Amino acid sequence: MSQPPSQMPYLPLRLALSGISKQYPAVKANDQVSLKVEAGRIHAVLGENGAGKSTLMKIIYGAVQPDAGQMVWNGRPVQIKSPAQARQLGISMVYQHFSLFDTLTAAENVWLGLDKGLSLSEVTARIRVLAESYGLDIDPLRPVHSLSVGERQRVEIIRALMGKPELLILDEPTSVLTPQAVDKLFITLRQLAAQGCSILYISHKLDEIRALCSQCTVLRGGRVTGEVDPRTQSNAELSRLMIGAEPPRLRQLDPLAQSTVGTTVLELRKLSLAKESPFGTALVDLSLQLRRGEILGIAGVSGNGQQELMAALSGEDPRLAPGQLHVFGADIAGASASKRRRLGVHFVPEERLGRGAVPTLSLAQNTLLTRTENVTSMGWIRTQKVQQLAQDLIARFQVRAGGAGAVARSLSGGNLQKFIVGREIDANPKVLIICQPTWGVDVGAAAQIRAELLKLRDGGCAVLVVSEELDELFEISDRLVVMAQGRLSPALAVADASRALIGEWMSGLWPQEVSQHAEA
Numbered sequence: 001m002s003q004p005p006s007q008m009p010y011l012p013l014r015l016a017l018s019g020i021s022k023q024y025p026a027v028k029a030n031d032q033v034s035l036k037v038e039a040g041r042i043h044a045v046l047g048e049n050g051a052g053k054s055t056l057m058k059i060i061y062g063a064v065q066p067d068a069g070q071m072v073w074n075g076r077p078v079q080i081k082s083p084a085q086a087r088q089l090g091i092s093m094v095y096q097h098f099s100l101f102d103t104l105t106a107a108e109n110v111w112l113g114l115d116k117g118l119s120l121s122e123v124t125a126r127i128r129v130l131a132e133s134y135g136l137d138i139d140p141l142r143p144v145h146s147l148s149v150g151e152r153q154r155v156e157i158i159r160a161l162m163g164k165p166e167l168l169i170l171d172e173p174t175s176v177l178t179p180q181a182v183d184k185l186f187i188t189l190r191q192l193a194a195q196g197c198s199i200l201y202i203s204h205k206l207d208e209i210r211a212l213c214s215q216c217t218v219l220r221g222g223r224v225t226g227e228v229d230p231r232t233q234s235n236a237e238l239s240r241l242m243i244g245a246e247p248p249r250l251r252q253l254d255p256l257a258q259s260t261v262g263t264t265v266l267e268l269r270k271l272s273l274a275k276e277s278p279f280g281t282a283l284v285d286l287s288l289q290l291r292r293g294e295i296l297g298i299a300g301v302s303g304n305g306q307q308e309l310m311a312a313l314s315g316e317d318p319r320l321a322p323g324q325l326h327v328f329g330a331d332i333a334g335a336s337a338s339k340r341r342r343l344g345v346h347f348v349p350e351e352r353l354g355r356g357a358v359p360t361l362s363l364a365q366n367t368l369l370t371r372t373e374n375v376t377s378m379g380w381i382r383t384q385k386v387q388q389l390a391q392d393l394i395a396r397f398q399v400r401a402g403g404a405g406a407v408a409r410s411l412s413g414g415n416l417q418k419f420i421v422g423r424e425i426d427a428n429p430k431v432l433i434i435c436q437p438t439w440g441v442d443v444g445a446a447a448q449i450r451a452e453l454l455k456l457r458d459g460g461c462a463v464l465v466v467s468e469e470l471d472e473l474f475e476i477s478d479r480l481v482v483m484a485q486g487r488l489s490p491a492l493a494v495a496d497a498s499r500a501l502i503g504e505w506m507s508g509l510w511p512q513e514v515s516q517h518a519e520a
Helices: 053-060 083-089 106-112 120-134 149-162 179-194 206-212 235-243 306-314 337-342 363-367 383-396 413-425 443-458 470-476 499-505
Strands: 013-023 028-038 042-047 068-073 076-078 091-094 167-171 198-202 215-220 223-228 264-273 283-291 295-299 325-327 345-348 431-435 462-466 479-484
Touching: 013 053, 028 042, 028 053, 028 198, 028 215, 028 223, 042 053, 042 179, 042 206, 042 235, 053 091, 053 167, 053 198, 083 091, 091 149, 106 120, 106 149, 120 149, 120 179, 149 167, 179 198, 179 206, 206 235, 215 235, 223 235, 235 443, 264 306, 264 462, 283 295, 283 306, 283 462, 295 443, 295 470, 306 345, 306 431, 306 462, 337 345, 345 413, 363 383, 363 413, 383 413, 413 431, 413 443, 431 443, 443 462, 443 470, 462 470, 470 499, 479 499
Parallel strands: 042 198, 042 215, 091 167, 167 198, 295 462, 295 479, 345 431, 431 462
Antiparallel strands: 013 028, 013 068, 068 076, 215 223, 264 283, 264 325
16 A cells, blocks of 8 residues: 555655756747656656646757756766767656657667667567567567557657666657556556656646656746645646646537537448558448537547548548548549548648658748648749748647747647647638547647537537547547447447447447447
């Protein structure tokens, strides 16, 4: 039985930061930050998007150099000049944005960061053991380009654990894990802490922090605003420390709202597609109907065909046969992505950098990826209007960025997500297909994005949401389907579903003869 917070024993300091500051051209990311991490503690770092959490973690890991301040590691002052030096000291980090080579296998990516005294075959064997122990299902021989976002994150976590770190930094580690896998990961993290490993845990999931962590440092605007034991705080109290207020409550779904649902606007008819790579997922006899004025949620574990389904719906995969995809009654199976946008179908991919935005282009330039109203028929770009659109999106969706000219990769993950989601919502879509809408964003931003999706729905838009966040799907969806092993379950009204039932269906265990009212 764990001891009450007041009786927890003192543990020696693993890491102490004092007066850490970092100035970027447009923002002061860290301002006189102090932080103490005890050996064997799981210590949360909490803050809204752009609060300076990622910068601080990169300073600890040696990827960014501070302008001022001191770092003490295991009792002695250090200057960590590189991630390689950090790993030698016993510090490992799992980034929110992945740093994997697409053309290499998972095992080769892990092997690159390790002492070459181990052979690739030995590393492969150890990966299999770790993956089994931590519930992080991954095939070490698969090329990274064939992995889903969730599977790539598992590779990152395993790579960090391979070095047996004394300090493990985890940035949003559970954002793409199932509830069962999260529980298993927590068991592992508690075991690591019991063995003396310190863990710095960054998450926007307040329930996770309260369940897992015994210490919490809160950042706002680059400064420390509080140091608390999260087990003694409510979600509302943590939210107030983080964003200065409680996140707005989403209005409860009206049980009579289904009466306002309109006709079917997007219909998928018996779509089957062979997998294009040995590591992909074949789609098997998929059918679904998305109706005007509803949010249809797709639940499921990453890697069960969501990528392939989204490619088929967005136009990236051109293999659909005539008649398999209809929008507003028109057969668009062979239509390009641009034609689908002209029909009012907009799409937000799960991968922010590289698909949702070009990392090296400015936010203004990134609006042109899907918003072509500021390009003339002759191909001329209305530069001022492009800049104004980006500024309007920054203001409307409260994106923390150095203006319309800031490059996409300079934004925190949550702020970039707000910009990409905002870009598509602002286009007033008739159909919005969105993947992982609130992955890695803080509670305030998540509430804002979900409220915008509900507003779209209430305005008559048909919204298809793919998410691994069951709480999110239950909060905003009118109906739910589950994707498992390349198949789609029957649809259920949210009122008829439960987390236990959906969790069971996520293993592919739905009955083949579900009552017809579920699809009605």
